[in-house]
Amino acid sequence: MQAACTSRSVAVLGKLASKGVGVLLLLAIFRRWRKSQRADSIKKHFQQENEVKDTGCMTSALSYLPIYINTDKLPENMLVGAPLFYPPQMAVLPLSWTDAVGFERSCFITCEGPFPHMTANGKDPHDMSFFFLQYMQRVPFMQSTAERGLPIKQLQDVGLLCCTDAFSHIVTDPAERVVVIFGRNGPYFTSLVITPCTMPEKNVVGNIQLANQISLQDLQKLLDACCPTPLVDEIRLAGTSAGTLQGKLHIACRYGNRVVQFTAASALTVRSARDNEDFIFSLEGDVLAQKRIVFDAATIDALISGKTLDELFSCPGPQCMRVSSLVQLIHMEDLTEISHNLGNGASNGDVTREINLKVSGSRLLLSAGEVSVVFHHAHLGVHFPINSHHGVICEPVLTTDLCLMYYPLGSTAALPNAMMRRVRQLPPTWERSLHTDDALRHNALFHFTDWMRGSVPCITCDLSGFRCAQLYEEKDGMSCRTYVVPLAEEIMVLRWETSTCDWEQHLPHLQKFIDTLHLEVPTA
Missing domain, CATH: 3.40.1000.10 (Mog1/PsbP, alpha/beta/alpha sandwich)
Incomplete structure (x- = not known):
């Protein structure tokens, strides 16, 4: 549970990442936070958002993540901590790793997502390497590694395997003494980050382990213990709360003498037109194949004449999401007929007020071209208007x-x-x-x-x-x-x-x- 203005030490990781800080500084902050956690009292189960409700039940805790670690398979010098959650799209699974000579490494797994729009072009290893490079380029704290042009290799190229397919590729950054191992589980990305660390040569002869050099045997045991968590559907995990991603945007707009109402998934963002724009509103989001679709006068006329949303906004490929799965037209009202009926004695009150009450019982902005956006989430029990020029809604999945x-x-x-x-x-x-x-x-x-x-x-x-x-x-x-x-x-x-x-x-x-x-x- 999120405490009021919780310890900002917890949020520093996400804040540094958003500013593009280097990996080593980010990890130093992470280690300092972890040490402070050890010193703090843990008697209050619900004090902080980053604590799982039952920290003693690691299996339950890991059901919120796209990766699971079988602790029975870990070497004795490794321990798994409770997951840390950073809404809206990140979770971190910390590990404690002390090598044979007593050297402690910072090691953790980051989980990000869901990103349903990000999919690789098949299983070709070269395609996957390019895919993970694109992922590194969009993650702020990995951008410095991506910019150095370091090769992203398959695990077998460095003498490792991951039979569970939890991880598949690896990049080593000698400049920052960091090793990052990548994996993907549907729309989720996982990154195993280890520092300070260097990889031994694949064909090294002898058992001498240099300073900062990782033990391939221990690393292989860690990979063997990692398994992708089965997805309940295309996005949800076993521990995902009921009602997640069930919120709806309710959009009402007036075009001429007609009021048109839609519902849209919360993954979309509504933007009403400004004075110099010649449309009514647009919908934006990575889940759309087009990234942005515009509703103008021609669109509304076509819908009124019987066209469907999928006919107006065609899907360029078989894997993209149909617009009708994200947006639904739920109501159209002709205000001319209402006004005419009211003028013929249906009411002797204020006509504008009566129109507001008759149209689906909702408060609508009746000036031409205006757009009203209201968000409703029945499972949360909240209902509030959205700023249609700037407002963004996000429903996290990686959360308890x-x-x-x-x-x-x-x-x-x-x-x-x-x-x-x-x-x-x-x-x-x-x-x-x-x-x-x-x-x-x-x-x-x-x-x-x-x-x-x-x-x-x-x-x-x-x-x-x-x-x-x-x-x-x-x-x-x-x-x-x-x-x-x-x-x-x-x-x-x-x-x-x-x-x-x-x-x-x-x-x-x-x-x-x-x-x-x-x-x-x-x-x-």
Whole structure:
């Protein structure tokens, strides 16, 4: 569970990666974080997002990842830690590796995805090498290695095998003393990163192991212990929460005297046209073969005349996703007929108000060309309008609980952001016997803050009709407001985070989000 403004040490890894920091510096930060974790108390099961609910059940924990490690096959000098999750698309599985002479290496497996649009062109080894090179070029902390033009080899070329197909290719970077081994499981990418490390020559004679040189025997045992996790479908893993990727964008637009309504998958981004653009709105996303499709006056006219979305936006290949699997036309309304009926005595009230009420019961922007976008997720129990010029929705899959991320100002790397998380099981230390505001504040402070290290402002308030605890924290240049909403035997957690220096600037965005957020009891 994500704590209010959790230790920023945990987030440093992702922050450095987003800035393109070198691998060695990133790994140094990772090692420092790991040492601090050992010193911290771990008595609170639900204090941080990066802790799995049952850390003693490693099999359960690994079911959230696209790779599984059979610890029985690991050599005695290797240990596997609990997974760390960095929504929206990354998880890290740390390993402790001490070699025969007592030298400790930093070793971990990064898992990224899903990327359903990224597929290799067949199984040809050369195609796969080029494919992994493209992957390195888009991962910030691997770009420096990719830029050096180092060869990406098959494992057998360096004297290794992976019979489970969890990993297939390897690149060594002597300049940074890093070895990266690549694998792929459907839409997920896995990278085994080891440092400081150099690879011995394939045909070395003798048993002398040089400084920083890896033991191929130990590395082979690690590869033998790694298995790809079976996918439940094309994207979901065994531990993926029910309701993941089930959120919907509800789009309503007016063209002439007609109101047209669509639903779209949350993997898409809606962009309404600006003043100098001659369309109504566009849909963007990597899941689209075209990356972007535009809805203009001709598109709406064609849909009204009976054309289908797949006819208007054809699929260039058999493997691409059909537009109709992502977007559905659900309603068309002729406002001319409504206005005519109202004018003939159907109502003596305000005509605009009556049109708003008649059209599918939704509040529509009736000025010509305007677009209304609302996001609804029944499994999370949230409903709120989206900024149609900048807003981005993301539903993470690599996470322990059902959650949602909203970036009102654009890119998934930008602040501020809002995270909504549904925790289906109350922690064992949650006080259930009392239903007072004092008990609610105590529960929120105990489970969501480092309450022993300092006082945290906490009040009780109403959020969309639900009683909740509101927390505010500042730490390491970041500010975070958290709402903890008890729901019977579950918890809804809503976090708004931005940099402290921009808190006042972004406060209107927070207030607008809170004012327009509607909570409801989640579906099962």
